[in-house]
Amino acid sequence: MTESHHAVFGHPIAHSLSPRIHARFGRQTGVALRFEAIDATPDTFASALDAFAAAGGSGASVTLPLKEAALALCADASDRARRAGAVNTLVRDGGHWRGDNTDGVGLVRDLTGRHGLDLRQRRTLLLGAGGAAHGVAPALIDAGIGDLFIVNRTSARADALVDKLGLPKHVHSRYLEDLAALGEFDLVINATSAARAPAAGEAGSGLPTLPTSLVGARTACVDLSYGEVAIPFLAWARAAGAHHAIDGVGMLVEQAAEAFKLWHGIRPYTDEAYAALRERDALLVTGD
Template structure:
């Protein structure tokens, strides 16, 4: 039986084994998928041991995405744009390949939600790895403009500089006053019950507010947007969507996201 795994530290909270077991069940694929707690300074060794014992591919989460990027012998264009890898696999020539499916997962979820994408203006809050990984796929989906806002403007500007056209950046106090059809929170502010310091004036044209985090209760960002009568969505669909993209890379078959997402929400009581 082909073996797959997700690597992280911590990792016990990961829903990936559940998600991929349901994908395998849905598509009739025979495989195993486990969660592996790798030492913070020992990801490469953990991956090597996994491959030595039959591992075929894996997902990578915090804090190992940059280490996986460095380890891969071949990188997809998406991984290069993101500067991080969340999906690893060994190709037919025995080369370790790295990809990043986070942005694809986000776009797939936005499409599932019928979010405005074609010719849309998108405001992305935050300038960490989560933001960097989604700008390229958003542009590929037909978005006309992406603006990245961050507390430290220079970090946002560094990401914008990676893209030749249609991407701008600023601090939160200098966001252009123009219609933002979609606002995406790519910060971890929800973990501390806070929200980015976004002025409500920027929500005037917003059709969907999206937070990459998810939980039993809406994040502070989504709760604030809901107060302004904005349609809101959390990041659970992105989680399942990026997993579906990884599964397709490994197995050559794309699972259906909606049944698994519904099942996962029930499992988590969301």
């Protein structure tokens, strides 16, 4: 059986659970694959991806901070990737890369299927306006959420995402200092990398101060990250009395399953991989 070669690119990347998830998917489906983690910065990503392709790489996942850069390296991209302006899944196609974005569908599958949330008409706050936020915002809108407020440290980036989504009556850009006046939300999503330890040369600013007035008795708070990076936001959510405090492990597994289907033509079951990750590392347990 021929072994396919895959990788996840990001910076930093040593913490990534993707190799473990895809190895489990491969065993479940009988697909022979090799999956590695490759550290690449925005400056080195293009050359690292070229080297991976030259070594026989046939598909790749892309994580922070490379999702927007990945789109520029694609000869073709799916509608959802172009709509998001970011790529998290690369498929080798005739000597070129074809891009897709499975983040949004992965998040919605996790929230509605695994956690049983009805997203329709939920007043939603999205913290962050980078590649992760671009990836999930269109899918949240398609899932029927109510008004969406986007807040980012750099307001111009939030404005750009609002403009890209093209729904001025339902999608709004706000400043961090506006948070206390925004009232209660049904859904609060942290799409920032603020709590991630900064790499060499990066400035670390930490999770912004979030008022507890954002959270009500039925609010679901979701961090798109997982493990130690997600702890500050989830701790704030629990202290504020959120009904759900959910990390990004479920989304990670669901978006990985979508990527696996793009590469191999079969979508694996995800409950087994999700349960295995929860069982292995107590830090990953949510307060849902």
